[in-house]
Amino acid sequence: MKIEQSEIKDMMAVLTMTVEQADYQENVQKELRQLRQKANIPGFRPGMVPAGLVKKMYGKGVMADVINHVIGEQLSKYIEDNHINVLGDPLPNEELTPKMDLDNQTEFTFAFDMAIAPEFDAKLNGKNKLTHYTITVTDEMVDKQIESYAQRFGEYVEADDVKEGDVLKGLMTEQKEGGIVKENAMLNPQYMQDKKQAKLFAGAKKGDVITFNPMKAFKSEVEVSSMLGIKKEEAAELKSDFTFEIQGITRHEAAKVDAELFAKVYGENNVKNKADFRAKVKAEIEANMAEDSKYKFGLDAKAAIVKKMEKVEMPEAFLRRWVKTTNDKMTDEELDRDFPKMIEELKWHLAKDQLMKAFDVKVEKEDVEAYAKEVARMQFMQYGLMHVDDQYLTNFAQEMLKKEDQLRGIVERVAENKIYEALKGVAKIEEKEISHEDFGKLFE
16 A cells, blocks of 8 residues: 655645555455355355355445445544544545446445644643642631531430421411321421521420411422422412421430540540540541642643643634534534534643653553542442451542543543653642632632
8 A cells, every 4th residue: 555645734634545445455365255154145045155246246345345444443543553643533535535436347446634732731741830738727727527427426306395497297277278298297497588487496395286387488399299298289279378297306416525426436445535536537637628629739730731821823724624524413503612622622632642751651451440449439328437457448549440430530630640740740730728718719
């Protein structure tokens, strides 16, 4: 096969490929022989169809398929062998590609437009200033976290009088003849929208009967329908007062900050006393804040690199054509809307590849597994599970890595984090302490 590449101009080149008979003939014959063995044609036993008839019926289609396969294979090989950093995929150049005549030709020429990645330098240097934040962990933050643990490991107890947050169980009776009667109704005055209605229950005791209006109180047919066990449409029409006979009062009491709580949070024999507990809580918050700081540094580093590449020109006409070719359902309006973001992400992808080579970044299996465990740990924390067994985390992470999209995302995050860490050695880094509140404002 002959392959010729034109001179690169404006990041574009044309690749001309000439396929000769020797490039495809053997595979065409092989495909036809296989078809002959499988062909089911009336009047012929399987495997006994004349070769000439098979060629007449399927020859052109087989030839076209084999040539297309050869073209695709050799196109990829040429790009790889010549270390060409292409953008997207080469696209057929119809103007420079002669029409195929499978009946009379044995040699075929194909032309492809090929976009070449631009030359640029994404690496930051001493002129690029980045800030690394250390978030101050205050006593108030430690207190709030301890309070959160105490609430999480608290318990529900029966109470005699109603206080804010209590859940009431009782008999609800509509105040009209033949009205709704709901036994074991559950009600929480804290969630009432009308505070006057909620106040009716304040200080009430078991056995008390309170008259109130459910729809006035909650102002939600969803809440009322759930409470009374009726349809939303029926609740929307409900205007009556109800009595609520209090038969039970359930209150959530926070756990005491003692050895029992210490063990529930950090395991048996890992905390000596309250001072040790506070120290562990503070260290845990500091570790989480360090991850937040690391995330912010990554965002700023990426923004600095993308800004440095603002003036890097891209072959936008080709890229628009490539996007439309690979996303045939995308409209022109959608492309116009999303294209600037696509270009920014493409530049970042190119920059990331360059920086990985510049810093000799390697993503090892151990890195990926460790990051997956950290992702799993953060997911469990969102559900209040702060200290999951390490083996369970490992198993959960391994299941996560079996999913191709999650594996790809984790590999990308690991690579980016290693790049950001390497950038600390070349950019000008300002260390700055900041309150948690002010740190949060940086994201507004």
